[in-house]
Amino acid sequence: MTILETRNVSYYYQDGDQRRYILRDTSVSFEQGKFHVILGQSGSGKTTFLSLISALDKTAEGEILYKGKSIQEIGEESYRRNDVGIVFQSYNLIPYMTALENVMVAMSITDNKLPEDAKEVAYNLLDYIGIVKSKADRRVNKLSGGEQQRVAIARALATNVDIILADEPTGNLDEEMEGEIVEIFKDLAHNHGKCVIVVTHSGEIADVADQVYYLRKGKLTSYE
């Protein structure tokens, strides 16, 4: 079932009188319960595309629909708060907070209905992601890169959203850790019904994805 869809989305920078297109007339749909990968070389516009579907930026042309409704209509802030979780390459955790607190920050921001015992839910989520309780209570700057990325994934999941977006989530990790993170994404898509969209230039991740798109010259092409 299609959960997220782009319709004729374009994005460009104004360079004097000229428009420099990063994305041009892109239409693509993403389904629930599937692990999607967007491949592309550096500078191809992968991150720009992710910033558009995560509502961190606005399209120049076209529209993005979440469950058939334009995200502009939903409201970008509201969409980020309630419908999408983002995992960044450089983790982007709040350094003076513990892993648990980082997860709970997201839980406190969302409007989604969450179980009353938020703390316990956060512990369980971290445990599912591979962060045991003793580590959950540590400040994130005392955790390894892989652990921090797990915390970032837990934070993205904590608000009970349907879509998980990840920007080069394994870019700073070794191969072993990359494999573990990819397994988590697969599990989230296949066993928890999430729509996972990962932007990467790693072929290994593309190999295990359900759907792969390639971004070149501003166009997104599907690889079956």
Add this chain to the structure above:
Amino acid sequence: MGFVKRAFLSVTRRKGKSFILLAVILILGNVLAGAVAIGQSTKNVEKQIKSQLGAIATLEMDWEGFDKDAQEDETLYENFPMLDRDVILKAGENPRVKYYDYTSSAWWNIEKLQSYRPEEEEGVVFGSEGDRYLSIKGIRYAPVLDIEEGLIELAEGRTFEEAEMEGEKYVCLISDKVAEANNLHAGDQMVIDATVRGWDQETGEQTEERYTQDIPFEVVGIYRQSQAKKQAKEDMSEEDKMNQQWVDEEQLNTVYVPADTLYEADKAFVLGSAEKFPENYSGIDDDGSSVPFTEEDYDAGYQSYTPCYILKSPEDIEAFRSEVDPLLPKYFKVVASSDQYDSVAKPVQNMGKMANLIIIIAAAATVLIIALVVILFLRDRKHELGIYLSLGEKKGKVAGQILLEMFAIALIAMTLAVFSGNVLAGRLSENMLQTATEADAAGQDYIYSYSSTTMYMENVSLTDVNDAYEVVITPLYIGIFYLIGIGTVLIASVLPLIYILRLNPKKIMM
């Protein structure tokens, strides 16, 4: 974990940064608190002293202005300005006036009747030896203003009745000292032997020739100096006591009579004297011939009024001044009891002005420094703010968190500054006052003057003002300081808020 908890975690976990901000605000807060404390203390001392000085106003000649103009235009002396009775009455209708009187006075030398003379100490002589006089004060306010204002109190008999005020009745109030010297009691008749002696125009000395008019009065009441005045005297230095004795002599030799009675009696006496000694009173005409002294001359020059307005509150003085000033003829001004404060309290006033200036400068510096420090810290936390925004947090709440952090730290710093700034202000102003007082060596101590109006006014010296100056923690001081402090932090938060509102999460996070 709402933004309040996040703010709490940020303040407590980022101890170094919190401490730096606390230290900055504490230092600036101390400057602000010190200046506010000094400003408040100078206002308190002004209020206290002015309240002590009372709510009294009079209309007086502006001699300084008159003399200045008269130097250029000597004809001014020929048309000497006089205060019109209508102006006095009009000013008396001012709603701020509780009650008022306008008195006229005369000084009568006496020979048979005894006046009061203070006990003379060795080497000290009061007045001219042998001369005795009574100061006759013509009043229009029957309950007697001096009694109402606590300058004197009734020891025996009564004050005047309205009928006596209007009917030119020869009734009077005398002091217990004059009564004692002449063995008089309330209800007795007293004859004032108003006397003027001849004057040798060549030698400039008095002759044995004299003109005496016996003016009989019924003594309706006897007054004495108020206990409060006596008590105040006991606390004075020796020098001040001597000065006060002169003032006392004037007071105790004052005979209160109805103003119309004084007018009649004094006119008769002056005209009689002028007849006896025409050379002492006559004017010179343009052709050099002498012009006899007439009733019109008396009316034109011998009767002047000294109004005294008792206002409802010392706070009414400035409003009364501004409302009455336009009614006054040229060269007249409102002189108020509080004016004395302005002339003696210059060091304290200067300190107050400086404190106000420091408040403005320190507040501006605080705004700038706090804004810059917070923006610097925010730049450090750009990623954190980006995280909140990427999670969909409203910018208002992100700004709220930062404001809350600032205010929490500012509140602690300012609470500490309330006390430390006060101590600092106490020490600083003590030194400043000492230096300023020494510099103001001309620091005119008691200004002794005797007039029907200034007698109601307490005398204050710079020492009194300095003694009354005290830096204390009052609710008003705390309120004003927090108001200025929090206001300053609020203004300082504008720049950081603009910074937050302009944040673009994509640029920060990707």
